[in-house]
Amino acid sequence: MTPRIPEYxxxxxxxxxxxxxxxxxxxxxxxxxxxxATAKSRFTTAGALxxxxxxxxxVAHYLGAANTYLSTIESPQPVPTLLFGxxxxxxxxxxxLWRSENVATLxxxxxxxxxxxxxxxxxxxxxxxxxxxxxxxxxxxxxxxxIGDVTTGIVAVVVxxxxxxxxxxxxxxxxxxxxxxxxDLVVAIAMGxxxxxxxxxxxxxxxxxxxxxxYPLVMVPTFAVPLxxxxxxxxxxxxxxxxxATRRLVAA
Numbered sequence: 627m628t629p630r631i632p633e634y635x636x637x638x639x640x641x642x643x644x645x646x647x648x649x650x651x652x653x654x655x656x657x658x659x660x661x662x663a664t665a666k667s668r669f670t671t672a673g674a675l676x677x678x679x680x681x682x683x684x685v686a687h688y689l690g691a692a693n694t695y696l697s698t699i700e701s702p703q704p705v706p707t708l709l710f711g712x713x714x715x716x717x718x719x720x721x722x723l724w725r726s727e728n729v730a731t732l733x734x735x736x737x738x739x740x741x742x743x744x745x746x747x748x749x750x751x752x753x754x755x756x757x758x759x760x761x762x763x764x765x766x767x768x769x770x771x772x773i774g775d776v777t778t779g780i781v782a783v784v785v786x787x788x789x790x791x792x793x794x795x796x797x798x799x800x801x802x803x804x805x806x807x808x809x810d811l812v813v814a815i816a817m818g819x820x821x822x823x824x825x826x827x828x829x830x831x832x833x834x835x836x837x838x839x840x841y842p843l844v845m846v847p848t849f850a851v852p853l854x855x856x857x858x859x860x861x862x863x864x865x866x867x868x869x870x871a872t873r874r875l876v877a878a
Contacts (some may be wrong), residue, residue: 628693631843632762635753639842642707642750647683649744663728671728679720682715683849692843697839700846702823703756708839711848712815719856720771733860734867739862742800743786745807745854751775762837764830767817774810778803783862797865804865808858818847 637868658672697703697710715768722729738812753774758768788796819826837843 629698629840631840632757632760633725635679636839636842638753640752640843642747643683643842643845646747646850646853647680649680649747652680653740653744655737656740657732657734660737661732661735663731665727669734671732675729675732686711686845686849690841690848693841695844695848697823697837699823699834702827705826706819707809708844708847711844712852715848715852716855719852720859734864734873736860737790738800738861738864739786739789741857741864742782742789742803745782745857746779747850748775748782748807748854749779750850751779757837764821764833764835765783765836766829767814767835770817771810771814772814775807777808778807781806784809800861801865803810804858804861807854811854811858815847815851 654672654675661668661671663671689711691777695703695706695708697706697708723733724730752769752775754763754772755776757763758765758772781803785796785799788799817829818838819837821830822838823834823836827834838847850861
C-alpha cells in the first residue's frame with residue numbers, strides 16, 4: 627500500500643526541483659563560459675552535459691512516480707533497488723569526468739566558491755524535521771538527516787563567501803565543510819535503510835520510514851543526494867589539485 631503523501635510535501639517539491647535544476651544547469655553554463663576552448667566546443671560540451679542532466683532528472687522522476695523503489699511493510703524489497711538509483715548516476719559521472727577531457731575542462735572552469743555555494747539547496751532537508759514533527763517520519767532518520775542538511779546548506783554560503791574573498795583558512799574550512807556534508811549524507815542513507823522495510827530494518831520498527839521510497843521524497847536519494855555527492859567530490863578534487871599546484875610552486 628502506497629503511503630499517503632501530505633499536500634505540503636508535494637507543493638514543496640514542485641518548487642524545490644526546478645530550483646535545484648536551475649542551480650545545476652547554471653553551474654554547467656558558467657563553466658562553459660569560462661573554459662579555455664573554442665565557442666563551438668564550449669557550447670557542445672555544455673549542451674551535452676545539460677541534456678544528460680535533464681535526462682537523468684526525467685528518468686529519476688519517472689521511476690520514482692512509477693513506485694519502482696517503493697518498499698512497504700506488506701512488500702519489503704529483499705534487495706533495495708534504491709541503491710541503483712543512488713549509485714548509477716555517481717558511476718556515470720565519474721566515468722564522464724575520467725574519460726572526457728572536455729567535461730573535465732568545463733568542470734575545472736567553474737569557480738570553486740560557486741561549487742560550494744550551490745549546495746545551499748540542502749537547507750531543504752528541513753522538510754524532514756517538519757515531517758518528524760508531523761509524526762510522519764521516525765526521529766532516528768529525520769533528526770540527523772534534517773539537522774545535517776540544514777547545517778550543510780547554511781554553512782555552504784559562509785564557506786563560499788570566505789573562498790570568494792580568499793580569506794585566511796578558507797580552504798581548510800572548505801575541507802571541513804565538505805567532509806561534514808559527506809558524512810551527513812552517509813548517515814542519512816544508513817538511517818534511511820535501517821528505518822525502512824527491508825533486510826536491514828532494525829530501527830523504528832513500530833513506526834517505520836514509509837515515505838522515503840515513495841514519490842516525491844524518493845527523489846532525494848535518487849537525485850538530490852547523488853548530485854550533492856558529485857558536488858562534494860568536485861570540490862575535494864579541486865582542493866587537491868590546488869594543493870598539489872602550491873607544492874610544485876614551493877618546490878620550484
